[in-house]
Structure formats: structure tokens, C-alpha cells
Amino acid sequence: MTVRLGFIGTGDLGADHVRRCANILSGATVPALYNRTQSKAQTVAEQFASEALVTATPEELIESPEVEAIVISSASQTHEDLVLKAIEAGKYVFCEKPLATTADGCERILHAESAAAKRLVQVGFMRPYDDGYQNLKSLLTDDAVGPVLMAHAAHRNPFSGPHYTREMLISETLIHDINTFHWLLGESFRTVQVFYPRPTSRADAALRDPQLVLLETSSGVLITVEVFVNCQFGYDVQCALIGENGELRLPEPARAALRKNGQTSVAIPMDCKERFATAYDRELQAFVDGVAAGTLTGPDSWAGYVASATADACIRAQKSGQKEAVQLITQPEFYRNDTAV
Numbered sequence: 001m002t003v004r005l006g007f008i009g010t011g012d013l014g015a016d017h018v019r020r021c022a023n024i025l026s027g028a029t030v031p032a033l034y035n036r037t038q039s040k041a042q043t044v045a046e047q048f049a050s051e052a053l054v055t056a057t058p059e060e061l062i063e064s065p066e067v068e069a070i071v072i073s074s075a076s077q078t079h080e081d082l083v084l085k086a087i088e089a090g091k092y093v094f095c096e097k098p099l100a101t102t103a104d105g106c107e108r109i110l111h112a113e114s115a116a117a118k119r120l121v122q123v124g125f126m127r128p129y130d131d132g133y134q135n136l137k138s139l140l141t142d143d144a145v146g147p148v149l150m151a152h153a154a155h156r157n158p159f160s161g162p163h164y165t166r167e168m169l170i171s172e173t174l175i176h177d178i179n180t181f182h183w184l185l186g187e188s189f190r191t192v193q194v195f196y197p198r199p200t201s202r203a204d205a206a207l208r209d210p211q212l213v214l215l216e217t218s219s220g221v222l223i224t225v226e227v228f229v230n231c232q233f234g235y236d237v238q239c240a241l242i243g244e245n246g247e248l249r250l251p252e253p254a255r256a257a258l259r260k261n262g263q264t265s266v267a268i269p270m271d272c273k274e275r276f277a278t279a280y281d282r283e284l285q286a287f288v289d290g291v292a293a294g295t296l297t298g299p300d301s302w303a304g305y306v307a308s309a310t311a312d313a314c315i316r317a318q319k320s321g322q323k324e325a326v327q328l329i330t331q332p333e334f335y336r337n338d339t340a341v
């Protein structure tokens, strides 16, 4: 069976997703594309999907009988509305992170999906599809280090660009780490706090880059996450979990060591598309397979909600300088027996 995917948002990551759908994934075709600036969608269609219709509105794409399922990679503030429209049309939808820019927005999606009485949404958290993170998860599941007590993570980007704001270090960047620990430890968060170290001179002072976030899980695991979006040297993701009986550490991506001119060197990826290329392939293949089988398995709306609610608390903590409580609604029955990754 071939799944007909309509793509909304053909910017940097959206274009890459269309490329992987056209060149790498199996069982999927691209009958339609939409981007707010139409010419961008046209260019991507010419490159990777010459038969695709470039629609004039996102609604036209969502409602088109040619489109069975939707992939949203448009700007984050558009996600909630588009996901709600996809659910209303009864279509499966893969939505890039964040599911919505606020917990309230995610809650509206939880209600709409539960009311549809069918799991329709997969959120684009790709780390659970990365070999290294999968290895961490299976060792934790095998109780390799006993109960986890602490964890330390770093999420570094080489440059953030002028559009980045202080809040986006949380809502766009840290949100991956929040989801990672929710998934790895199988628990959500009680409190959060944000600290501002000496800022880098390589970014606008208003950004307050880097930031150090302290997350406390419901069972009391303390997690530090360094978020540094102008670190200059690479797209660098680190994670270590310390348990009663040992430590687990995320491996570096496999790269050959170059010995030359009296030195050994190993390349560091420079962006997420390179660092997580295989994980993006696998998450979208899982979506295509899930649509074909009528059962989605990837990160669900509840995971998207927990991430956004925790991010909201971190943004409050950025402003207050205090420890802030994470406020979560009771998990709806609909999401309790989910088979999400």
C-alpha cells in the first residue's frame, strides 16, 4: 500500500522531509505541498515531487481527497491550528515539534483527538529513533545501572540566527531534552529552574545564551541541561544518566578518526539534519507504516503536551528566577494504554 502524504511547510526541515519521502522512504508518495510563500513549495516540488499540486491554502491540502495523511513542518506557531484541522478532517498527521507553542494549545489537541476516538497524531521528536538513544533506553529498561538518581545533558547548536529569542532556547531547543527524559525515564517533571551563566559575547546579550536548566522528575531525579545555541563548534548533543550501580552515557555518532599532521581528529556534525539524519528517516518511515497499518506508534499528543507544559514552566522560571512547579492535567484515559515509542 502507498500512503499519500501532503506536506505543509517546505522551509529548511520541511524540504528535507519531502526529499526523504521522495528518495529514501518506502511506501509513500507526495501528491500535494503547501507553503505560505508559494514559490518555496514550487521549488521543492520541482526538486523532489514534480507531480505534486501546490495548493493555495493549507485547508485545500488538508481536505484534498488526494491527501491521506499530513506532515506539518511549518513555523511552530502554526502547528496547533493545522493539527486541529487535520483531526477535524479525520486524517493522520505528523507534526514537527513543538506540538503547539503552549500547554493550553496541546490540551485543545488532546481533547480533539480523544473526541475523534482514534489516535491520529505523531509528534516529530526524533531522538527515540536514534541508535545511541535507543541503546540508552534499552539499557535502562534492562535495569543496567539500577534506579537513576541524576542526569546531565547538553544541547548545543553552532549558531542560532537573529530570529532566536530567549524563550526559544526553551520552546524550540530544550523541548527535545524534556521529551528525551520523559521517554527515557518514563516519568514527568515536578519542578524546573533556569540559571543564566556568564553570557557568550558571540550572541545578542538579550538572548542570555547559554542557559542551564534544572529539571526535577516526579520521583526526584535531578537533571541538568545546558542549552547553548551559539557554541560555534558544532551541533553537539550529550547525555549521561547516573544510577545506583553505574553510569550510562550517550555515544558520539560513529565517525572515523582522522590521523594527520601529528593529530587525531573526529568531525562533529554541524546541524540537526546531519546529526539526526537516520533518526528523521526512521520517524517518518514509522509514520508512513503506522498510517498504512492504521496504528501510529511514535511520540503521541500526550508526549507533546508534557513537553510543552514543562517548557511553559521553564519560561516562567526564566522570568521569575525561582523554582517553578510543572502543572499537568490528569492523563486522559485515551492516552494511558498507548504504544507510543
Ligand SMILES: NC(=O)c1ccc[n+]([C@@H]2O[C@H](COP(=O)([O-])OP(=O)(O)OC[C@H]3O[C@@H](n4cnc5c(N)ncnc54)[C@H](O)[C@@H]3O)[C@@H](O)[C@H]2O)c1
Binding pocket: 008, 009, 010, 011, 012, 013, 014, 034, 035, 036, 037, 040, 058, 073, 074, 075, 076, 078, 096, 097, 098, 124, 125, 126, 172, 272
Ligand atoms: N525535530 C527537529 O529536530 C526539528 C529541526 C528543525 C526544525 N524543526 C521544527 O520544524 C518547523 C520548521 O522549522 P524550519 O527550521 O524548517 O523553519 P523554516 O523557517 O526554515 O521553515 C518554516 C516554513 O514554514 C513556512 N510557513 C510560515 N508560516 C506558514 C503557514 N502559516 N503555513 C504554511 N507554511 C508557513 C515558512 O514560509 C517556511 O518555509 C519548526 O516548527 C521547528 O521547530 C524541528
Ligand SMILES: O[C@H]1[C@H](O)[C@@H](O)[C@H](O)[C@@H](O)[C@H]1O
Binding pocket: 156, 157, 172, 173, 176, 229, 272
Ligand atoms: O528547531 C531546531 C531543531 O529542533 C533542532 O533539533 C534544535 O537543536 C534547535 O535548537 C531548534 O532550533
